[in-house]
Amino acid sequence: MRGLLIVFSGPSGVGKGTVRKEIFDTPNHEFEYSVSATTRSPREGEVDGVDYHFISKEEFEQMIEKGEMLEYAEYVGNYYGTPLKYVNETLDSGKDVFLEIEVKGAEQVKEKAPDGVFIFLTPPDLTELRKRITDRGTDAEDVINERMKTAREEIDMMALYDYAVVNDEIKLASDRVKNIIKSEHFRVDRVMKSYVENLLEK
Amino acid sequence: MRGLLIVFSGPSGVGKGTVRKEIFDTPNHEFEYSVSATTRSPREGEVDGVDYHFISKEEFEQMIEKGEMLEYAEYVGNYYGTPLKYVNETLDSGKDVFLEIEVKGAEQVKEKAPDGVFIFLTPPDLTELRKRITDRGTDAEDVINERMKTAREEIDMMALYDYAVVNDEIKLASDRVKNIIKSEHFRVDRVMKSYVENLLEK
Numbered sequence: 001m002r003g004l005l006i007v008f009s010g011p012s013g014v015g016k017g018t019v020r021k022e023i024f025d026t027p028n029h030e031f032e033y034s035v036s037a038t039t040r041s042p043r044e045g046e047v048d049g050v051d052y053h054f055i056s057k058e059e060f061e062q063m064i065e066k067g068e069m070l071e072y073a074e075y076v077g078n079y080y081g082t083p084l085k086y087v088n089e090t091l092d093s094g095k096d097v098f099l100e101i102e103v104k105g106a107e108q109v110k111e112k113a114p115d116g117v118f119i120f121l122t123p124p125d126l127t128e129l130r131k132r133i134t135d136r137g138t139d140a141e142d143v144i145n146e147r148m149k150t151a152r153e154e155i156d157m158m159a160l161y162d163y164a165v166v167n168d169e170i171k172l173a174s175d176r177v178k179n180i181i182k183s184e185h186f187r188v189d190r191v192m193k194s195y196v197e198n199l200l201e202k
Numbered sequence: 203m204r205g206l207l208i209v210f211s212g213p214s215g216v217g218k219g220t221v222r223k224e225i226f227d228t229p230n231h232e233f234e235y236s237v238s239a240t241t242r243s244p245r246e247g248e249v250d251g252v253d254y255h256f257i258s259k260e261e262f263e264q265m266i267e268k269g270e271m272l273e274y275a276e277y278v279g280n281y282y283g284t285p286l287k288y289v290n291e292t293l294d295s296g297k298d299v300f301l302e303i304e305v306k307g308a309e310q311v312k313e314k315a316p317d318g319v320f321i322f323l324t325p326p327d328l329t330e331l332r333k334r335i336t337d338r339g340t341d342a343e344d345v346i347n348e349r350m351k352t353a354r355e356e357i358d359m360m361a362l363y364d365y366a367v368v369n370d371e372i373k374l375a376s377d378r379v380k381n382i383i384k385s386e387h388f389r390v391d392r393v394m395k396s397y398v399e400n401l402l403e404k
Contacts, residue, residue, distance in 0.1 A: 120390065155394060163385070164393040176388060183365070183385040186378060188322065191366040192357055 001194045003096040005087065005113050006031060006181055009106040010121030011154060015167045019121060020100040022174040029178060031096035034087055037063070040078035053083065071101060071108035081105075096181065103157055110160055117184050119177055120161040122154065124168040203396045205298040207289065207315050208233060208383055211308040212323030213356060217369045221323060222302040224376040231380060233298035236289055239265070242280035255285065273303060273310035283307075298383065305359055312362055319386050321379055322363040324356065326370040 010016050024033055037053040039060050048054050055063075060079045063069050072081025082099055090097045099109065109116060158164050163180050167173045184190070212218050226235055239255040241262050250256050257265075262281045265271050274283025284301055292299045301311065311318060360366050365382050369375045386392070 155397060158390055158394055161390045163388040164390045165388050176385075179381045180385045180388060182378075183382045186365040186367050186382060188360055188363045188366045192360055195357060
């Protein structure tokens with residue numbers, strides 16, 4: 001049975017990387033991390049194939065052309081993307097694949113693989129919004145308006161996802177994500193499919 | 203924000219009651235158990251309002267007539283059912299309600315409350331079906347056919363539910379159910395709704 005594609009994203013600055021590291025640093029996870037490819041130079045301490053696959057701009061553009069990127073984006077003059085081959089091979093082997101990518105990338109994956117599990121990490125102040133707005137009665141109107149605007153943008157982004165998890169505390173957020181992935185394995189569609197596959201294999 | 207309605211069911215004999223007791227015996231659950239009503243006499247040690255609401259046949263039939271039962275069924279001459287009032291009041295107070303009911307009852311709830319979380323408990327031999335069928339190569343054809351028939355019936359039942367959990371070990375099954383309930387709180391529809399409610403309350 002094919003593994004689950006897990007897409008973990010959220011607004012920039014929310015702490016996706018930190019939560020992802022916490023998830024993979026604890027032993028009780030059973031999914032593989034998909035290492036992104038990038039054209040930027042390795043920073044000190046970064047290891048090729050662990051932190052990123054460091055490839056040239058030409059290689060990257062060839063991969064885009066051949067449809068070998070599940071998603072990609074350009075950011076301050078460099079490409080970042082997810083090579084499709086590793087993802088497909090791992091899913092086919094029955095293992096779950098975990099992507100930690102930007103929201104623009106998640107939108108691309110949603111189009112190509114709508115049956116993935118899409119998890120959105122939200123900043124803690126989103127859930128606290130009303131409290132914050134009312135508590136800080138002294139805030140200038142433009143500050144409040146700015147906050148409401150951000151809130152609306154987050155809501156719009158969120159609608160694409162299956163789950164939204166608050167990053168109030170790294171350990172808690174990490175546990176929530178791991179729980180969600182576990183529970184998704186018990187989705188009835190999935191259980192029935194594996195069950196029917198078993199019967200057919202007889 | 204309204205609580206989640208959790209419907210826990212499965213084929214008779216699968217161990218629903220045992221798993222439910224395990225779930226409620228451990229402290230880390232945050233949902234209320236909906237006590238069923240019945241017209242049968244209390245057995246020794248059973249407490250009214252804890253194990254069941256013991257009511258008369260006349261009372262039960264009046265409640266059916268007034269639409270005060272979320273679901274009900276007759277079984278060896280006695281009625282069993284879920285009073286709607288407690289369920290609605292608890293959900294309205296923001297708490298989750300947990301129903302442990304028969305599959306026929308779950309079908310009735312699905313019609314009335316399709317947005318509930320429906321969890322199906324399956325016997326462990328279902329997932330082991332292929333193994334069992336092939337391992338026991340000596341089984342008579344009618345035994346195998348009987349097993350295949352049961353399997354097909356289970357699949358048909360399961361399709362109504364959101365999740366299917368195997369009762370291979372009581373503690374494991376109980377943890378899976380609790381995880382599913384936790385994760386359902388992070389469903390994006392739910393988070394967005396609570397978020398919009400917060401904004402509107404401002």
